[in-house]
Amino acid sequence: MDIKKEFEKNRERFISDLQGLIRIPSVATEADGAYPFGKEVQRAFSYMLDLGKSMGFEVKNVDHYGGHIDFPGSEDGIMAVVGHIDVVPEGDEWTYDPFGGTIEGDWIVGRGAQDDKGPTMAGLYAMKVLKDLGFQPKKTVRLILGLDEEACWDGMRYYLQHEKAPDFGIVPDADFPLVQCEKGLLQLDLVKDCTEGTSLTGTERLVLESVEGGTAPNVVAGHADMVITGTETELNEVCQKINMEAKQKGYEIKMISDEVRLTVSVKGEPAHAAVPERGENAISMALDLIRDIRFANEDANHLMNFYHDKIGFHLDGSRIGCNMEDELSGALTFNVGGIVFNSAETRITVDIRYPVTASQEAVCEGLEAAIRESGFKLEVFDHIRSIYQESCNPVVKTLIETYREISGDMETKPSVIGGATFARAIPNCMAFGALFPGDPELEHQKDEKVQISQMIKAGTIYAEAIYRLTK
CATH class of the missing domain: 3.40.630.10 (Zn peptidases)
Structure with missing residues (x-):
């Protein structure tokens, strides 16, 4: 034939x-x-x-x-x-x-x-x-x-x-x-209720109203949008700071501002979550741009602290208690595929690929230990064995x-x-x-x-x- x-x-x-x-x-x-x-x-x-x-x-x-x-x-x-x-x-x-x-x-x-x-x-x-x-x-x-x-x-x-x-x-x-x-594949949300409200004292009215980004858990987030409100003076200062940070770090952004609201859109580079190093995560980039800004809403400040302490640009889970590796299949990968932050909750969607000799239980134990004092909790929605x-x-x-x-x-x-x-x-x-x-x-x-x-x-x-x- x-x-x-x-x-x-x-x-x-x-x-x-x-x-x-x-x-x-x-x-x-x-x-x-x-x-x-x-x-x-x-x-x-x-x-x-x-x-x-x-x-x-x-x-x-x-x-x-x-x-x-x-x-x-x-x-x-x-x-x-x-x-x-x-x-x-x-x-x-x-x-x-x-x-x-x-x-x-x-x-x-x-x-x-x-x-x-x-x-x-x-x-x-x-x-x-x-x-x-x-x-x-x-x-x-x-x-x-x-x-x-x-x-x-x-x-x-x-x-x-x-x-x-x-x-x-x-x-x-x-x-x-x-x-x-x-x-092994493990997909989960890191979830925290936003209950601390907003403290508006004097001229400190800068509020991170929302963060949204990503399209699917198994894709490196290719876009992220942030909405910040405040006084005209505060927004002008924030706009200048973000623009300077973006230029220094080579981030592609767009900003739309009026007297009380600033919308910042960040462009990343999508890739498959199994190889997150091939992409550029727009969620991590967006939060990096505002990491040093103090907001009137404490839930936003907690998000900043948590994300940069436990996740940041680290793709191996080393900051959040789940880095593991074996000779047969290599190192664990950790991808943030989505985020929703608003006045009600913070939800960070994560895709993890763990080594063949590891287990779902071991990964979750490490994560739970790392986030125990943060107020975040795990919600696993998908798992597939190696x-x-x-x-x-x-x-x-x-x-x-x-x-x-x-x-x-x-x-x-x-x-x-x-x-x-x-x-x-x-x-x-x-x-x-x-x-x-x-x-x-x-x-x-x-x-x-x-x-x-x-x-x-x-x-x-x-x-x-x-x-x-x-x-």
Whole structure:
């Protein structure tokens, strides 16, 4: 079978189908009628099921929480290809329409192009190519479609409660040649009620009314906005101070002021929370600009003290009691993905990726000890265990051999990531591509894009791996 040649024959249709999927703004939202993740996610889901049917595959919708596209086998057993078609919010400062599916040379641009619509489409086309070549798998090949991977995985949990879990599988949502280890993921809010009120004595009327920033826990905050009120004289002084600080530190800001109100907008650089060092956190930058200002509302002063003492620009949790590291998976990462501060409460949203030998309990114990005297409390809203794949696993061996034979890359070793893929949700599944060594990692960033020729090569590897594992 000439899989590579057959994939190239499908190149234009692959591009067109991927553009159509990217053009659906499938950011998961609150439930909308029968659709637990909103109408746009449902629209993307229906789009993929319809594509599967048009290719001659069997499809199933599991109560709109997830579903699959089946290439039926002649015997028992299921090999899964597990992707997701929801995306993180688009954010700001795009050069292109984030949901346009724009073609620029050999690249397709749009939210989800890399994470995870492009790789998921490559998995579907791997199945199509094998079917068109007349291959009959012994095991059923099942493309499982996740609908809230960028949120809390409720859809995948529901799906697995109602459908038989596959025997093994691949997750095209990371890097080649293979992800051997995924760190634990812990998402939580640091919360404190604002109860101390505002003291307006004499001319001291400078109040930090609000701070808001970030788009999602698993994204380095790309923007933050602060509103400060006070007398005209006080605001002029604050405006000059912030402007000077921003110029000295190279921060990009915008300020709008009238006689009693100053709005400060800070621009950062979004990145995936698993690699926070690749971004610039606008929340940390914003609070850094006002760290030396004394406000009339004590809750604001407590926020300043707490943030700079316990978080600041430290990305390893070392200031807040949870820095840990192991030889297998490296150091913990700590990302502030959101903040809300107002007269009612302070809420700092945090994404932590911890080493494979650590635990949720150990991380939370360290955090609670560090914040005990601050008035803040922990509210955990998501946790996903770490995973490790043994090198002797026959599926691991087959996948790595397939990658090396087709790519010619004999040097790159299996990796450790902080990112969380659906490999954690399904036993004996492992993240396998679709990014090649050296490819730019643009997921969750502005102008997210993927190289078409690389996606076709990834699809060719997927097709060959499916063939070897199900023949």
